[in-house]
Amino acid sequence: MTTRxxxxxxxxxxxxxxxxxxIAGFLNRGLPAVSxxxxxxxxxxxxxxxxxxxxxxxxxxxYAQYLFGERMRLPVALAAPSxxxxxxxxxxxHEIGGLVIGISQSGRSPDIVSVLxxxxxxxxxxxxxxxxxxxxxxVAAEFTIPLLAGLERSVAATKTYTGSLxxxxxxxxxxxxxxxxxxxxxxxxxxxxxALDSAFTNxxxxxxxxxxxxxxxxxxxxxxxxxxxxxxxxxxxxxTIAEGxxxxxxxxxxxxxxxxxxxxxxxxxxxPTLSSIQETAAALKRRxxxxxxxxGQTTGADLILxxxxxxxxxxxxxxxPGQVLALRWAELREQPIDEPGLLTKITETL
Amino acid sequence: MTTRxxxxxxxxxxxxxxxxxxIAGFLNRGLPAVSxxxxxxxxxxxxxxxxxxxxxxxxxxxYAQYLFGERMRLPVALAAPSxxxxxxxxxxxHEIGGLVIGISQSGRSPDIVSVLxxxxxxxxxxxxxxxxxxxxxxVAAEFTIPLLAGLERSVAATKTYTGSLxxxxxxxxxxxxxxxxxxxxxxxxxxxxxALDSAFTNxxxxxxxxxxxxxxxxxxxxxxxxxxxxxxxxxxxxxTIAEGxxxxxxxxxxxxxxxxxxxxxxxxxxxPTLSSIQETAAALKRRxxxxxxxxGQTTGADLILxxxxxxxxxxxxxxxPGQVLALRWAELREQPIDEPGLLTKITETL
Numbered sequence: 001m002t003t004r005x006x007x008x009x010x011x012x013x014x015x016x017x018x019x020x021x022x023i024a025g026f027l028n029r030g031l032p033a034v035s036x037x038x039x040x041x042x043x044x045x046x047x048x049x050x051x052x053x054x055x056x057x058x059x060x061x062x063y064a065q066y067l068f069g070e071r072m073r074l075p076v077a078l079a080a081p082s083x084x085x086x087x088x089x090x091x092x093x094h095e096i097g098g099l100v101i102g103i104s105q106s107g108r109s110p111d112i113v114s115v116l117x118x119x120x121x122x123x124x125x126x127x128x129x130x131x132x133x134x135x136x137x138x139v140a141a142e143f144t145i146p147l148l149a150g151l152e153r154s155v156a157a158t159k160t161y162t163g164s165l166x167x168x169x170x171x172x173x174x175x176x177x178x179x180x181x182x183x184x185x186x187x188x189x190x191x192x193x194x195a196l197d198s199a200f201t202n203x204x205x206x207x208x209x210x211x212x213x214x215x216x217x218x219x220x221x222x223x224x225x226x227x228x229x230x231x232x233x234x235x236x237x238x239x240t241i242a243e244g245x246x247x248x249x250x251x252x253x254x255x256x257x258x259x260x261x262x263x264x265x266x267x268x269x270x271x272p273t274l275s276s277i278q279e280t281a282a283a284l285k286r287r288x289x290x291x292x293x294x295x296g297q298t299t300g301a302d303l304i305l306x307x308x309x310x311x312x313x314x315x316x317x318x319x320x321p322g323q324v325l326a327l328r329w330a331e332l333r334e335q336p337i338d339e340p341g342l343l344t345k346i347t348e349t350l
Numbered sequence: 351m352t353t354r355x356x357x358x359x360x361x362x363x364x365x366x367x368x369x370x371x372x373i374a375g376f377l378n379r380g381l382p383a384v385s386x387x388x389x390x391x392x393x394x395x396x397x398x399x400x401x402x403x404x405x406x407x408x409x410x411x412x413y414a415q416y417l418f419g420e421r422m423r424l425p426v427a428l429a430a431p432s433x434x435x436x437x438x439x440x441x442x443x444h445e446i447g448g449l450v451i452g453i454s455q456s457g458r459s460p461d462i463v464s465v466l467x468x469x470x471x472x473x474x475x476x477x478x479x480x481x482x483x484x485x486x487x488x489v490a491a492e493f494t495i496p497l498l499a500g501l502e503r504s505v506a507a508t509k510t511y512t513g514s515l516x517x518x519x520x521x522x523x524x525x526x527x528x529x530x531x532x533x534x535x536x537x538x539x540x541x542x543x544x545a546l547d548s549a550f551t552n553x554x555x556x557x558x559x560x561x562x563x564x565x566x567x568x569x570x571x572x573x574x575x576x577x578x579x580x581x582x583x584x585x586x587x588x589x590t591i592a593e594g595x596x597x598x599x600x601x602x603x604x605x606x607x608x609x610x611x612x613x614x615x616x617x618x619x620x621x622p623t624l625s626s627i628q629e630t631a632a633a634l635k636r637r638x639x640x641x642x643x644x645x646g647q648t649t650g651a652d653l654i655l656x657x658x659x660x661x662x663x664x665x666x667x668x669x670x671p672g673q674v675l676a677l678r679w680a681e682l683r684e685q686p687i688d689e690p691g692l693l694t695k696i697t698e699t700l
Contacts, residue, residue, distance in 0.1 A: 047447045048398060050425055054599060069433045075400055075448070077427030082571050082598060083419045086622045097397045097447065098425070111598070213563070214591055221432050239607045241564050241591055248432060248461070249404060254582075257589045272436045 010337040012154035012237070016323050017196060022149045022159045023166050023316065024189035030148050031170065037127060037143045038174035041099060044125045048098040052079040052115040056157040056232060057103040060129075060164040062225035063315050064101070067172050070222075071312060084118060085111035101127045105152060105160035107135020116140045129167045131160050145171065154338045156236045158323050161229060162192070165316045184310050191306040191317045198304040199324035205292060205302055206328045212263035212290075215242040217322065218250055219267035220276050226267045226294075226315045230322030237330040237337060247273075247280040260288035265325070268295035269318050271311030294321045360687040361503035362587070366673050367546060372499045372509045373516050373666065374539035380498050381520060387477060387493045388524035391449065394475045398448040402429040402465040406507040406582060407453040410479075410514040412575035413665050414451070417522050420572075421662060434468060435461040451477045455502060455510035457485025466490045479517045481510050495521065504688045506586045508673050511579060512542070515666045534660050541656040541667045548654040549674035555642060555652055556678045562613035562640075565592040567672065568600055569617035570626050576617045576644075576665045580672030587680040587687060597623075597630040610638035615675070618645035619668050621661030644671045 049068050051061040058078070065076040077098075100119035102112045107130035117140040120126045128141035131149050138144045147163040166188065173181040209215065215234055219227030228244035235242045245254060258264075264284050268277040274295075284291055295301030303321035305314065330337050399418050401411040408428070415426040427448075450469035452462045457480035467490040470476045478491035481499050488494045497513040516538065523531040559565065565584055569577030578594035585592045608614075614634050618627040624645075634641055645651030653671035655664065680687050 048425075048427065058599070065430050066433065066437075069430060070437045075398075075427050075429075077398065077425050079425075080415050080419060080571075080574075082574075082596070082623070083416065086571050086626070087416075087420045221430075221436050224430075224432075235607050239609070241593075241607055243591075243593060246432070249408070254585055257585050257591055259589070273432070276436070 010154070010327075012156060012158065012337045013327055015152060015154050015158045016320070016327065018150070019159050019162050019320070020189045020192040020196065022163055023192060026148050026163055026166050027170070027186060027189070030146065030167070031174075033145055034167070034170045034174050037145060038171060038177075040143065041125060041175065044099070045097060046074065046099045046125065048075040048077060050077045050079050050098050050100045050119070051103065052100070052112045053103040054109055054112065056161045056229060057105065057164060059225045059229040059232065060103050060161060060168065062228060063165050063222065064168050066222045066224075067168055067312060071172050072175065079115055082111065084115045097124075099125050099127065101129060102137050102141060103129045103164050104135075104137050105131045105147065105149075105157055105164070107132045107137035109137075113137050113140050129164055131163070156233060156326075158233075162316050162319065165225075169313055169316065184313055187308065188313055188316055191309045192320065194306045195304070195317045195320040196324070199321040202303055202321075203324060203328045206325060206332060208290065209263045209265075209292065209325070210329060210332055212261065213241065214261065215240055215263045215265065216250070216258070216289075217242060217244045217265040217267070218247050218277070218280060219244070219269075219273075220247045221271065221273040222311055222315050223267040223269050223273065223318055226269075226318045226322070227265075229319050230265060230267070230325070233323055233326040234329065237326040238333055238335055240329070247276050250280060251283070255283070255287070258284060258287045258289050260290075262289045264289050264291040265322065266291055266293045266295075267318050268293050268299060268301060269305060269311055269314040270296045270299070270307065271314070273311075274299075294318055360677075362506060362508065362687045363677055365502060365504050365508045366670070366677065368500070369509050369512050369670070370539045370542040370546065372513055373542060376498050376513055376516050377520070377536060377539070380496065380517070381524075383495055384517070384520045384524050387495060388521060388527075390493065391475060391525065394449070395447060396424065396449045396475065398425045398427060400427045400429050400448050400450045400469070401453065402450070402462045403453040404459055404462065406511045406579060407455065407514060409575045409579040409582065410453050410511060410518065412578060413515050413572065414518050416572045416574075417518055417662060421522050422525065429465050432461065434465045447474075449475050449477065451479060452487050452491060453479045453514050454485075454487050455481045455497065455499075455507055455514070457482045457487035459487075463487050463490050477521075479514055481513070506583060506676075508583075512666050512669065515575075519663055519666065534663055537658065538663055538666055541659045542670065544656045545654070545667045545670040546674070549671040552653055552671075553674060553678045556675060556682060558640065559613045559615075559642065559675070560679060560682055563591065563611065565590055565613045565615065566600070566608070566639075567592060567594045567615040567617070568597050568627070568630060569594070569619075569623075570597045571621065571623040572661055572665050573617040573619050573623065573668055576619075576668045576672070577615075579669050580615060580617070580675070583673055583676040584679065587676040588683055588685055590679070597626050600630060601633070605633070605637070608634060608637045608639050610640075612639045614639050614641040615672065616641055616643045616645075617668050618643050618649060618651060619655060619661055619664040620646045620649070620657065621664070623661075624649075644668055
């Protein structure tokens with residue numbers, strides 16, 4: 001059942017369109033909290049970062065892996081929350097030596113909460129990135145960065161996903177205390193507006209994808225997260241079989257399953273990953289796969305990204321065409337949009 | 351083109367059947383090297399483990415995440431090798447504070463080699479787990495554990511995958527210096543023989559899977575790695591769309607794409623993950639999906655695992671039925687088995 005929002009469209013579409021305003025709001029009103037956290041963390045022994053998350057937030061964690069790794073030389077471990085919830089206290093390191101971040105829009109995934117609670121009990125600095133400052137996750141953590149995204153009504157996350165990326169990017173910017181990075185971050189809301197306009201104008205492309213029964217979404221480096229998140233949106237909204245891959249991993253086996261019936265979305269943001277994505281595109285075309293490219297204006301891409309967003313911030317913007325594609329495709333298939341399938345907004349992990 | 355092995359079968363089948371002997375050989379002849387590494391590591395500052403790997407070895411890394419996490423309380427970060435190969439020295443931590451492990455049967459994936467070389471240059475203890483002691487990976491690393499698996503001719507890895515798991519399990523056993531664990535490890539070759547007999551006897555099950563165009567392989571905890579590896583084998587050999595999932599992540603979105611045409615392989619090893627897998631099985635059945643279960647003799651599973659293998663060692667055994675399923679399915683589809691699709695044995699990452 002698709003719930004219509006007051007303006008007549010779906011919550012999902014409205015929330016996609018809200019993103020420039022939500023991110024601008026976070027960059028204005030959220031920054032004091034981020035600065036406080038950054039100042040406090042500078043006095044703590046942070047040798048690596050451990051991120052606990054599931055679903056869309058797990059894709060935000062993948063972004064964090066490149067963000068902390070590339071910009072701060074901090075290794076990022078993606079926590080296996082089951083270690084905590086299934087194997088109990090045995091799995092909690094005695095001395096953690098790292099910053100533990102839990103990302104959850106609702107702040108109510110019990111296994112994420114338990115990772116943070118255990119880490120805090122062991123003396124590790126803990127940070128909740130959540131849209132609900134009163135959630136169990138925010139209570140469990142020493143520090144909280146609120147997303148300030150307003151209520152997200154659609155089951156499939158959009159503004160809280162890009163909000164989580166913006167929160168992570170802000171944190172790293174404040175930890176590095178870099179004015180150029182701050183200036184780049186302030187350009188993101190405008191870039192989001194441009195990407196939205198371009199994506200909503202280019203939706204006829206969906207006709208090209210629509211006959212597919214299998215879609216791959218491929219990115220690399222910073223935009224591996226984007227590829228995974230676009231696949232998740234397509235899957236949640238359209239019940240298509242959609243998979244995200246790193247272009248490097250795709251060549252390590254999965255490419256064997258590519259046929260001319262496969263449709264591929266390539267995330268080709270400017271930066272050092274571009275040539276790898278282009279080589280992958282060529283290999284896919286040799287196998288007869290149809291591809292759609294999300295990329296910069298100058299690269300002849302099908303869905304356009306503003307050219308002036310640096311690679312480390314590009315995932316906040318490059319997911320937009322994928323969100324819009326999922327929306328239009330679901331409309332074409334007359335799928336329920338705001339409450340697709342069996343999904344619920346808060347996943348109580350089994 | 352399927353290359354026949356001297357005995358007339360495929361290399362892939364012969365290498366599947368070799369596994370009990372290969373693992374027994376490793377546990378005999380490989381243990382001195384493992385003990386030496388363990389003794390040396392006890393004098394080093396190891397606060398966490400960073401694993402660099404791709405393809406099947408990446409699934410071995412997933413196993414390492416539970417093994418070091420649950421049995422040694424050491425957090426495990428899965429390296430994003432692209433950080434190194436794409437973003438260069440910027441991405442290498444100054445002070446790493448952890449053990450860096452590269453897993454690669456060939457030892458020739460350039461990005462894995464470069465992660466280890468950079469970590470070693472920074473003073474971190476580095477360990478190569480490889481089937482070729484003269485490979486660039488073994489040369490780059492301070493320590494090497496050789497798999498002693500003999501040449502693997504099939505492009506799709508089998509004995510080097512279970513060999514890598516056995517190497518990791520041996521290392522943790524020696525680091526813990528635990529006699530009960532040593533005894534459990536020595537039982538693995540016999541369990542492998544039993545699992546092989548059961549799997550080759552039960553292959554008629556493949557008729558049940560064969561009409562599927564989409565297969566999911568689902569596990570959790572230690573056997574998340576198994577689910578991912580079985581999906582990779584099915585994909586490599588049969589060009590079916592096969593995906594591995596953690597049962598927890600499956601409920602976070604992807605379950606929306608499950609239809610009655612989906613076939614699901616459930617890895618239900620005894621241990622704390624069993625009830626989660628059983629609940630997932632019930633949810634999948636409500637959606638009309640057909641499932642096949644790999645599990646203990648007493649659980650009414652379709653493909654049987656010996657009951658006396660503890661959960662932490664079960665992934666070495668529970669992948670066997672999946673390897674045999676991939677083999678039989680590829681035979682049924684008359685797919686090339688030893689050199690499927692576009693794959694090559696050594697992936698030079700783009």
